[in-house]
Amino acid sequence: MEVTVFNCWLFFLMFSPAVPMCLPTDFTLYVEKPECEFCVAINTTICMGFCYSRDSNMRDILGPRFLVQRGCTYDKVEYHTAILPGCPIEANPVFTYPVALSCHCSACRTDTDECAHRASMDGTKCTKPVSHPPIHTLVMAAIL
Amino acid sequence: MIMKYVLSFHWVTEIIDKIIATTAMGSLKSPGLSLLLLSFLLYIADSYPNIDLSNMGCEECTLRKNNLFSRERPVYQCMGCCFSRAYPTPLRAMKTMNIPKNITSEATCCVARHSHEILIAGISVRNHTDCHCSTCYFHKI
Numbered sequence: 001m002e003v004t005v006f007n008c009w010l011f012f013l014m015f016s017p018a019v020p021m022c023l024p025t026d027f028t029l030y031v032e033k034p035e036c037e038f039c040v041a042i043n044t045t046i047c048m049g050f051c052y053s054r055d056s057n058m059r060d061i062l063g064p065r066f067l068v069q070r071g072c073t074y075d076k077v078e079y080h081t082a083i084l085p086g087c088p089i090e091a092n093p094v095f096t097y098p099v100a101l102s103c104h105c106s107a108c109r110t111d112t113d114e115c116a117h118r119a120s121m122d123g124t125k126c127t128k129p130v131s132h133p134p135i136h137t138l139v140m141a142a143i144l
Numbered sequence: 145m146i147m148k149y150v151l152s153f154h155w156v157t158e159i160i161d162k163i164i165a166t167t168a169m170g171s172l173k174s175p176g177l178s179l180l181l182l183s184f185l186l187y188i189a190d191s192y193p194n195i196d197l198s199n200m201g202c203e204e205c206t207l208r209k210n211n212l213f214s215r216e217r218p219v220y221q222c223m224g225c226c227f228s229r230a231y232p233t234p235l236r237a238m239k240t241m242n243i244p245k246n247i248t249s250e251a252t253c254c255v256a257r258h259s260h261e262i263l264i265a266g267i268s269v270r271n272h273t274d275c276h277c278s279t280c281y282f283h284k285i
Binding site for chain 1: 202205210213219221222223224225226227228229230231232233234235236237241245246247248249250251252253254255256261267268269270271272275278279280281282283284285
């Protein structure tokens, strides 16, 4: 009986329903400055996935004490720099962006991150011709 | 990262110990099947040495019985996994921020969509009746 239960548990562990974890994911970032001629498509890595959370039966009395609320966010991050083409001399053509090396489920740090429920995606669309220029990157490792 | 790998290895060794114990007791009737399943788990664990165990078994947001309060009658609690992501803040959005942040984090959390108040041993408790992934109000630090 004990062996049967153990085998069933192992079988269930293999095939139990689960959703994708919080993992680094490829992402295309579109960068457009008003003073520059082109919208630049930059391939980077972001954090995306599912994290465990739990509501509380006693939130009215104890507040958030037994709540578990976490989001998929950057664990280790590296900053890369891209040079935007078609920018006038007086405009700053340098654009620095984060690249996720690893991700984890954690609270949102308000000192470094903009914490939102669902942010507007207007900034990710281009209004100018898209450019895929060679990117000269200066890797500045910033491990959080 | 090393601790996560150690925890994964510890988890697998616990399974091995259990198999050895049941074999020693002479009660193992299907050692071949158990060893086959264990080999499969070891292969999975070896393929992903950096698995974060806090994310393992991330099941969907749904009602589950709260055993602490479920004495006289069942009390349910919303728990499970919801989608979230973090990405570089778009330039246009960054210009509207009082304090520009390089990273934007969008998160949803498993919370009760509907609940009703009940009394358990004189304590007011909310029994959840429906769950959904919605706004996280307490995930900031």
